[in-house]
Amino acid sequence: MEKIAFLGLGRMGLPMARRLASGGYSLTVWNRTPGRVPEPVEGLVEVADPAAAVRGAGVVVTMLADPAALAAVARQISAELAPGTVWVDMSSVGPAAVAEVRDRLPDGVGLVDAPVLGSVGPAGTGGLTVLVGGGPEDVERVRPVLERLGRVVDCGGPGAGAALKLVAIGAIVGGVAVVGEALALAGSLGLPEELAEGVLAAGPLGGLVARARAVDADFPVRLAAKDLALAGGGPVLGAVRERLLAHPELAEQDLARWVDAVRAGG
Known part of the structure; x- marks a missing residue:
């Protein structure tokens, strides 16, 4: 299992990160307000810088509040993403914000939009509905990660899940x-x-x-x-x-x- 960077440990993000860690994934996690992992959790390592979190990660997951937060993170991490990395944005930000992030990406970095339906309880038990848009190869690359979080609904090409x-x-x-x-x-x-x-x-x-x-x-x-x-x-x-x-x-x-x-x- 490749390393995952998980950015955004809010109401939904923290139980989702815990869910991935409990499935055997190794996660480096970041949140704008530090200290969201109050006690040691096997598989989770919290860092203070989003750029540091994504270095060496094959999959980057963002679960952020709004388009402004997503754009701010994109400015900090885009240059650190290596070719072959797939960024999975699970925030509810709409297709326009996803397209803006895509335009920032270095060559060879994929982007999948995968916002979810469901609340905090299902986030921690794998009971979410994951609405996925993106290129077929990128989607298949991250499908095992998304299936750990819930039922995957394939919506179409880039931006379709966000829409x-x-x-x-x-x-x-x-x-x-x-x-x-x-x-x-x-x-x-x-x-x-x-x-x-x-x-x-x-x-x-x-x-x-x-x-x-x-x-x-x-x-x-x-x-x-x-x-x-x-x-x-x-x-x-x-x-x-x-x-x-x-x-x-x-x-x-x-x-x-x-x-x-x-x-x-x-």
């Missing part, structure tokens, strides 16, 4: 917002919450109701708003984003807590 992530997250966040508004409407009409929720859960909105009521997910409201901004889109998703931003006190809380606020009349 599908925006489509999927727009539908999920928008749908969760609709469920929140529907439950708020039920309350305003004097209907028992359990009755309305049960009827919605038994129909085609069942998965969205479960997400709206989740207690173990960790997808902050600010990241949901960021993803909707990247998606652009029409008036519905734009309105949902404005509603998310209307609750700055919930910025670091999971999306389900925003639904709680909406149901309570916020």
Whole structure:
């Protein structure tokens, strides 16, 4: 198993890195805020510099917050990537940001976009859905790494995984917002919450109701708003984003807590 550099140890990145290490991979890891690996973990070596992390790595994985963070890391590591290295960006940044990174790469370095669907729990157990775009040879090179993290969905050529992530997250966040508004409407009409929720859960909105009521997910409201901004889109998703931003006190809380606020009349 070749060496992996894993950059970005946030809510999702740290359990994903641990998952790879538990599968026998050797990882050099970096995070903008150091000390994210609080105790020794077999297979993980934390370093203070992203450029140092990628030296000698055959596969580089990034799991970063937004396009600005990805661009900043790209400026620091691109010159250190050796021919034959494949960079796997698993961040939710959209196809335009992925294309900008690709334009920075030295000759002989591949790039695969592989954002994920799923939350912190599945990140640590290999239960993510990995949306993969890239050249066939690059994708096949990193497929064993990605399969360790979850179910791989082949989306097409470069940028296709990043694009599908925006489509999927727009539908999920928008749908969760609709469920929140529907439950708020039920309350305003004097209907028992359990009755309305049960009827919605038994129909085609069942998965969205479960997400709206989740207690173990960790997808902050600010990241949901960021993803909707990247998606652009029409008036519905734009309105949902404005509603998310209307609750700055919930910025670091999971999306389900925003639904709680909406149901309570916020």
